[in-house]
Amino acid sequence: xxxxxxxxxxxxxxxxxxxxxxxxxxxxxxxxxxxxxxxxxxxxxxxxxxxxxxxxxxxxxxxxxxxxxxxxxxxxxxxxxxxxxxxxxxxxxxxxxxxxxxxxxxxxxxxxxxxxxxxxxxxxxxxxxxxxxxxxxxxxxxxxxxxxxxxxxxxxxxxxxxxxxxxxxxxxxxxxxxxxxxxxxxxxxxxxxxxxxxxxxxxxxxxxxxxxxxxxxxxxxxxxxxxxxxxxxxxxxxxxxxxxxxxxxxxxxxxxxxxxxxxxxxxxxxxxxxxxxxxxxxxxxxxxxxxxxxxxxxxxxxxxxxxxxxxxxxxxxxxxxxxxxxxxxxxxxxxxxxxxxxxxxxxxxxxxxxxxxxxxxxxxxxxxxxxxxxxxxxxxxxxxxxxxxxxxxxxxxxxxxxxxxxxxxxxxxxxxxxxxxx
Amino acid sequence: xxxxxxxxxxxxxxxxxxxxxxxxxxxxxxxxxxxxxxxxxxxxxxxxxxxxxxxxxxxxxxxxxxxxxxxxxxxxxxxxxxxxxxxxxxxxxxxxxxxxxxxxxxxxxxxxxxxxxxxxxxxxxxxxxxxxxxxxxxxxxxxxxxxxxxxxxxxxxxxxxxxxxxxxxxxxxxxxxxxxxxxxxxxxxxxxxxxxxxxxxxxxxxxxxxxxxxxxxxxxxxxxxxxxxxxxxxxxxxxxxxxxxxxxxxxxxxxxxxxxxxxxxxxxxxxxxxxxxxxxxxxxxxxxxxxxxxxxxxxxxxxxxxxxxxxxxxxxxxxxxxxxxxxxxxxxxxxxxxxxxxxxxxxxxxxxxxxxxxxxxxxxxxxxxxxxxxxxxxxxxxxxxxxxxxxxxxxxxxxxxxxxxxxxxxxxxxxxxxxxxxxxxxxxxxxxxxxxxxxxxxxxxxxxxxxxxxxxxxxxxxxxxxxxxxxxxxxxxxxxxxxxxxxxxxxxxxxxxxxxxxxxxxxxxxxxxxxxxxxxxxxxxxxxxxxxx
Numbered sequence: 001x002x003x004x005x006x007x008x009x010x011x012x013x014x015x016x017x018x019x020x021x022x023x024x025x026x027x028x029x030x031x032x033x034x035x036x037x038x039x040x041x042x043x044x045x046x047x048x049x050x051x052x053x054x055x056x057x058x059x060x061x062x063x064x065x066x067x068x069x070x071x072x073x074x075x076x077x078x079x080x081x082x083x084x085x086x087x088x089x090x091x092x093x094x095x096x097x098x099x100x101x102x103x104x105x106x107x108x109x110x111x112x113x114x115x116x117x118x119x120x121x122x123x124x125x126x127x128x129x130x131x132x133x134x135x136x137x138x139x140x141x142x143x144x145x146x147x148x149x150x151x152x153x154x155x156x157x158x159x160x161x162x163x164x165x166x167x168x169x170x171x172x173x174x175x176x177x178x179x180x181x182x183x184x185x186x187x188x189x190x191x192x193x194x195x196x197x198x199x200x201x202x203x204x205x206x207x208x209x210x211x212x213x214x215x216x217x218x219x220x221x222x223x224x225x226x227x228x229x230x231x232x233x234x235x236x237x238x239x240x241x242x243x244x245x246x247x248x249x250x251x252x253x254x255x256x257x258x259x260x261x262x263x264x265x266x267x268x269x270x271x272x273x274x275x276x277x278x279x280x281x282x283x284x285x286x287x288x289x290x291x292x293x294x295x296x297x298x299x300x301x302x303x304x305x306x307x308x309x310x311x312x313x314x315x316x317x318x319x320x321x322x323x324x325x326x327x328x329x330x331x332x333x334x335x336x337x338x339x340x341x342x343x344x345x346x347x348x349x350x351x352x353x354x355x356x357x358x359x360x361x362x363x364x365x366x367x368x369x370x371x372x373x374x375x376x377x378x379x380x381x382x383x384x385x386x387x388x389x390x391x392x393x394x395x396x397x398x399x400x401x402x403x404x405x406x407x408x409x410x411x412x413x414x415x416x417x418x419x420x421x422x
Numbered sequence: 423x424x425x426x427x428x429x430x431x432x433x434x435x436x437x438x439x440x441x442x443x444x445x446x447x448x449x450x451x452x453x454x455x456x457x458x459x460x461x462x463x464x465x466x467x468x469x470x471x472x473x474x475x476x477x478x479x480x481x482x483x484x485x486x487x488x489x490x491x492x493x494x495x496x497x498x499x500x501x502x503x504x505x506x507x508x509x510x511x512x513x514x515x516x517x518x519x520x521x522x523x524x525x526x527x528x529x530x531x532x533x534x535x536x537x538x539x540x541x542x543x544x545x546x547x548x549x550x551x552x553x554x555x556x557x558x559x560x561x562x563x564x565x566x567x568x569x570x571x572x573x574x575x576x577x578x579x580x581x582x583x584x585x586x587x588x589x590x591x592x593x594x595x596x597x598x599x600x601x602x603x604x605x606x607x608x609x610x611x612x613x614x615x616x617x618x619x620x621x622x623x624x625x626x627x628x629x630x631x632x633x634x635x636x637x638x639x640x641x642x643x644x645x646x647x648x649x650x651x652x653x654x655x656x657x658x659x660x661x662x663x664x665x666x667x668x669x670x671x672x673x674x675x676x677x678x679x680x681x682x683x684x685x686x687x688x689x690x691x692x693x694x695x696x697x698x699x700x701x702x703x704x705x706x707x708x709x710x711x712x713x714x715x716x717x718x719x720x721x722x723x724x725x726x727x728x729x730x731x732x733x734x735x736x737x738x739x740x741x742x743x744x745x746x747x748x749x750x751x752x753x754x755x756x757x758x759x760x761x762x763x764x765x766x767x768x769x770x771x772x773x774x775x776x777x778x779x780x781x782x783x784x785x786x787x788x789x790x791x792x793x794x795x796x797x798x799x800x801x802x803x804x805x806x807x808x809x810x811x812x813x814x815x816x817x818x819x820x821x822x823x824x825x826x827x828x829x830x831x832x833x834x835x836x837x838x839x840x841x842x843x844x845x846x847x848x849x850x851x852x853x854x855x856x857x858x859x860x861x862x863x864x865x866x867x868x869x870x871x872x873x874x875x876x877x878x879x880x881x882x883x884x885x886x887x888x889x890x891x892x893x894x895x896x897x898x899x900x901x902x903x904x905x906x907x908x909x910x911x912x913x914x915x916x917x918x919x920x921x922x923x924x925x926x927x928x929x930x931x932x933x934x935x936x937x938x939x940x941x942x943x944x945x946x947x948x949x950x951x952x953x954x955x
Binding site: 020021022023024025026027029030032033034035036037065066068069070072075076094095096164165169201202203204251252253259262263268269270271272273274275276277278279280281282284285286288295296298302306307308309310311312314 | 429432433434435436437438439440461465468469472473474487488489491492493495498499502516517518519578579595596597598632752753755756757758760761764865868871898901902905906907909910911912913914915916917919920921923924925927934935936937938941943945946947948949950952
């Protein structure tokens with residue numbers, strides 16, 4: 001997260017100079033000189049851009065040895081320490097005058113007063129759920145006056161992601177350009193094997209491993225009652241590995257290895273330094289453009305793949321007409337009066353554009369706010385479970401009624417409108 | 423030491439899943455030379471040191487300037503005044519203790535004058551921000567020594583890479599969407615025997631709905647051939663009719679309603695690809711017809727010996743086809759049926775590989791080499807990848823630059839669109855020319871920008887004239903390249919850093935396919951293009 005500073009501070013207060021001759025020479029050419037391809041809003045000037053001085057970094061993770069093949073701010077001695085803190089220390093010491101403030105937290109642990117202070121937000125998150133949450137947070141900061149979006153309330157979001165030799169970088173202007181939810185269908189679905197295959201008809205080594213993880217571990221509780229399988233514990237993985245070999249032998253399946261076992265249990269995605277460098281660089285270039293108006297930013301999505309030569313494809317992702325996240329209008333839900341609440345729940349989780357994880361549904365019934373179903377709090381789940389098998393009519397819901405849905409995929413509730421079909 | 427090996431397995435786990443232990447071994451045996459520790463250079467090296475190359479040597483005669491310390495993460499303001507090779511080596515070395523970092527405080531031109539063979543020891547040489555004359559000199563030395571050469575340049579918001587390698591063979595190209603090798607159009611004997619062991623009609627319900635779709639298609643295909651004069655379904659109409667026969671094969675309830683048999687649905691869905699004719703890809707045929715394949719000598723690399731052996735196999739035991747790959751996709755089936763079917767393919771693949779092995783042995787003997795010099799393991803890997811082999815041959819720099827052999831067609835056809843990335847290639851050539859004439863790059867100082875535009879335009883025109891290229895370069899690009907003032911912004915350097923490092927890893931590991939041969943990245947539009955020049 002980058003915040004532009006006022007004109008440069010030469011003395012950092014402790015007598016240490018953060019300037020030296022030529023320091024900004026490479027960058028100045030883009031700030032001081034007019035050119036034929038600059039952004040229409042660009043005004044060349046000699047007001048010093050002093051680099052991105054104030055940067056906040058949020059990361060809930062600690063450093064693992066398997067990060068060291070690509071996460072270049074970390075060293076073997078840092079293993080176990082919070083990533084945000086080690087990264088901040090390293091950069092602050094390597095780049096004079098740069099002030100990185102770390103937050104060893106989940107992004108969800110911070111609220112709108114935190115995010116509101118930034119000019120630009122850059123994400124390198126490891127899940128779609130987290131991306132959707134951040135997307136929702138920035139959308140919640142938008143200010144509409146008489147239905148018109150106040151551009152001053154827009155905080156650009158630059159998002160990058162990689163998997164092996166593939167990656168993508170995108171620029172999102174919340175409320176103006178395609179948001180994360182607008183393009184949800186672009187993401188490939190997660191592979192989960194059918195239970196009957198795992199339970200009784202394994203064919204691949206992966207099926208054997210999933211059998212041990214999903215069925216055998218809960219049954220045998222090998223490391224104690226209630227002790228969950230920890231993919232980071234080598235002893236746990238070793239146990240799963242051995243049992244998977246046994247399972248595989250039963251069915252004459254070859255190919256179970258320790259590496260495969262760990263990969264399946266932890267859902268490991270291969271990663272290298274190079275792809276991450278490319279995507280991070282592309283994102284940083286966009287931050288530079290947005291902060292300086294030196295050039296027109298990427299509009300708005302770039303994919304990269306260097307398996308065979310180097311391939312990039314750049315296109316403009318379009319806003320979805322009825323995006324549940326960034327469109328101001330409540331989404332219509334079409335159900336019969338006789339449909340059960342369970343059907344609504346299924347729709348919210350299974351629909352490709354919504355893909356909610358564990359939605360909590362509330363509605364205003366007879367003037368009172370009523371929780372129809374909520375899964376994440378056990379006591380409320382128990383209390384409302386019966387509602388799932390009741391019909392919408394039985395629950396007192398009417399045509400045109402608004403339903404408020406909360407979910408991990410967004411910090412704000414999503415409004416839906418019930419439309420009864422005959 | 424065992425401890426070190428285990429901790430390396432952990433550290434490199436995420437990348438071992440991409441190139442395997444043998445790929446990692448190749449990296450750890452590599453010695454990379456970087457010329458010029460500019461921001462681009464150090465970013466490239468960072469992405470080679472982190473994954474654990476064996477060693478690097480930085481060749482750089484420059485001292486660190488204030489400008490260098492301003493755009494390079496691997497130099498600090500304390501490095502100012504020190505030799506750049508040495509200063510950068512320190513901060514790159516500490517990225518990974520497994521790597522051995524070295525430096526030579528010398529310009530590449532001096533080394534070429536006094537000791538050109540210095541460069542022969544490297545697995546790959548990466549030259550960054552080099553003037554044209556140095557590139558051409560070094561290019562010639564490395565070409566004759568068969569050392570791969572990767573040229574990289576960041577110029578303003580443009581990134582440029584040029585790969586120069588005479589012949590780079592790839593066995594494991596890891597294609598993204600490979601077609602399966604099922605041989606349903608020409609079933610081998612063991613497969614026919616296996617399908618004959620199935621009698622779909624007499625199977626009970628459970629077995630019927632857990633029979634692999636490959637068997638189902640094979641059975642129904644057999645029937646079709648006998649009723650259609652041995653002709654495979656060819657057009658859409660026939661394939662649809664064929665699908666219908668399978669559809670009719672689904673078991674029905676007493677009431678005549680089709681049962682839910684997912685394996686039959688899979689069969690129907692896969693008919694199109696299943697009926698693909700088994701064919702040797704034209705790229706492989708071209709390799710078979712190449713000089714290196716047809717004249718095997720004691721100097722021939724294992725790749726060509728094995729390729730020749732496969733060619734001989736194709737004309738002999740293979741009866742016109744490559745060795746069977748031996749893998750099948752997962753499909754709805756009970757464990758036993760699936761494993762049995764998988765084993766049929768695996769055993770055939772082993773058989774074919776053994777036959778290829780015999781040819782390999784013969785070839786090795788015929789050139790006086792011991793038959794064990796190519797291992798069974800390598801031959802098996804080769805056979806498994808027989809459809810995916812790739813050979814990359816890049817033209818030399820001399821060929822690219824010479825008036826007699828410049829690739830005019832490629833340049834002119836791309837320039838039909840005057841905003842094609844090709845314009846940046848031409849501008850880079852033009853600024854090189856400017857440097858040759860004026861001993862500096864255009865627009866480095868603010869006062870130069872305006873007056874250099876015309877001077878640069880003269881260089882552009884002389885370049886186009888020399889190569890008889892009747893293309894139009896818009897003034898905007900000439901202005902922009904003066905504006906750049908040969909700046910090397912860090913984010914563009916970092917993009918090239920990732921790109922170039924991975925190409926180097928491809929060269930070192932012989933896995934995945936390198937680009938051929940010129941790559942241009944435009945950070946203004948976040949677009950790129952690859953040209954063969």
